[in-house]
Amino acid sequence: MDYRVPARVTSFPFPFPRDAYRYSANVEPAGEHVVDVGVNYRTEIAERERILAADPTRFQALPHMEIAQWDAMLEIMQHLADAYPRTMMLERDGGMWRWTNCALDVEQAFVYGVRSTLPESPLRYIGRQIQEDVVLLDQREGQLWGDAGLVTFAADWSLRFDVGMSFLQIHGPVPRIHTEGIVTRAQNFLMRLETGERYRRTNWTLTVDGRLDTSTETYPEWGRDRRTLAEGPLADVGERLHLRVEVQHLIRLGQSGAIMFLVRTHLLPFAEIALVPEWARRLRSVLVELPEDMAEYKGITRTRRPGIDWLDRYAPA
Secondary structure (H helix, E strand, C coil): CCCCCCHHHHCCCCCCCCCCCCCCCCCEECCCCCCCCCCCHHHHHHHHHHHHHHCHHHEEECHHHHHHHHHHHHHHHHHHHHHCCCCEEEEEECCEEEEEECCCCEEEEEECCCHHHCCCCHHHHHHCCCCCEEEEEEEECCEEEEEEEECCCCECCCHHHHCCCEHHHHCCCCCCCCCCCHHHHHHHHHHCCCCCCEEEEEEEEEEECCCCCECHHHHHHHHHHHHHHHHCCHHHHHHHEEEEEEEEEEEECCCCCCEEEEEEEEEEEHHHHCCCHHHHHHHHHHHHHCCHHHHHHHCCCCCHHHHHHHHHHHCCC
16 A cells, blocks of 8 residues: 555554455454554544533433443453553452443442442443444344443434334344344354453444445434535545444453444545545445445445446546
């Protein structure tokens, strides 16, 4: 890759290994960092705080998920402390734990499992200190259930609506994955995860103007962006239209047996994707070939044609 390409571009998780895209489980063993502190850490944490203040329902947890919340909190703290020992520390002295996050000037002593030793629910507490959205899946009755989470950067869905649904119900609207058996195979794979096993997958869509929060709740704020992009000058598309990639990590928690689903959202404008010619060519091929039902579900029916046209005119051949 050209050394003149900025690091924010070279580190972007470009999601397409080939010139066409179809839904698949596409899981692989996770790398070293499942919780990542990126260059936009403070900015994205501030955005999460703003969203939560405006809409506290972005955090949801059914009563039986209390142990899973503690389990997830400690797991995330340990990952952060291992990956960033200069700024994140987790110490234990008998039954007392101490968590320090120097990046946010946070220090908290707590007793595991004792709610009164934390200022709020465990998952909400640690979720406000990471860039990832997090959902906890309970396993019972031969199925997975989305029973807790903190999600402020959803891509056209709602945790408040989905909480308490089964894994199959949550993925009900996704085209093709039921008839092709993908969602059933994915659930079976997840239910076979052993404690501590970690896997990774990616998902993608297109987002206008680099918005992290494109949840169902805020559709009135961002829904018109697709129209204004499609009707606006083609020259503006390179800066306005972003490839949105979710890096999703899946971890079986030890004490509760729940599966932790971490979703980190990355955004890169088409103008910066075009700095890597092979990416620009492949993205164009994917958008041209993508079946209409998949484009409609991803919400890119209006934006993919401007994206293709911009790549044709402005991306290097």
